[in-house]
Amino acid sequence: xxxxxxxxxxxxxxxxxxxxxxxINAALMNTFLGVATYCSDPDITTPLSLKELAxxxxxxxxxxxxxxxxxxxxxxxxxxxxxxVETHRxxxxxxxxxxxxxxxxxxLLVRLMRILD
Numbered sequence: 240x241x242x243x244x245x246x247x248x249x250x251x252x253x254x255x256x257x258x259x260x261x262x263i264n265a266a267l268m269n270t271f272l273g274v275a276t277y278c279s280d281p282d283i284t285t286p287l288s289l290k291e292l293a294x295x296x297x298x299x300x301x302x303x304x305x306x307x308x309x310x311x312x313x314x315x316x317x318x319x320x321x322x323x324v325e326t327h328r329x330x331x332x333x334x335x336x337x338x339x340x341x342x343x344x345x346x347l348l349v350r351l352m353r354i355l356d
Contacts, residue, residue, distance in 0.1 A: 251354045255347060259321045270296065270306035274324050275348045278338045286337040289326060307338065323347060 256263045256271075273296045278287045287295075293303040308314050310324045323344035329335035340348065 248354055252351050255350055255354070259323065259347065263321075266302075267306050267309055270298075270303060271310055271323055271344070271347075274307075274310075274338055274340055274344070278340065286329075286339065288329065289336040289338055292338055304336075310344075312341075 253268070256268055270292075273292055277292055277295050289303055289307065290300050293300040296303060298306075307324055307326055309320055311320045311326065312322050314320045321343075322341055324338060325341050326336040326338050329337050
């Protein structure tokens, strides 16, 4: 069986990310897909925290926090991010950040799913 069709879909998916930002690495794509998978599931009634997302992705919370800044609206002072995810403080715990896709992130996810189907 040829892997060509699957690999071609992955290349197209990668191009969607590259359209958002000129350079993007696999770790950032993995974090975006983690947010899409774990934080946007309609069966999950409680929003997922950054710490829980990091645990599920098997990454350090500091790494996920850095990825979320890059995928968010602002990477660091004055440098725009990709605008695909957002974090907000938990109403139950001021120290916890909850994660979700932005409307732009949801639109990218829809486009990804069309390519991967």
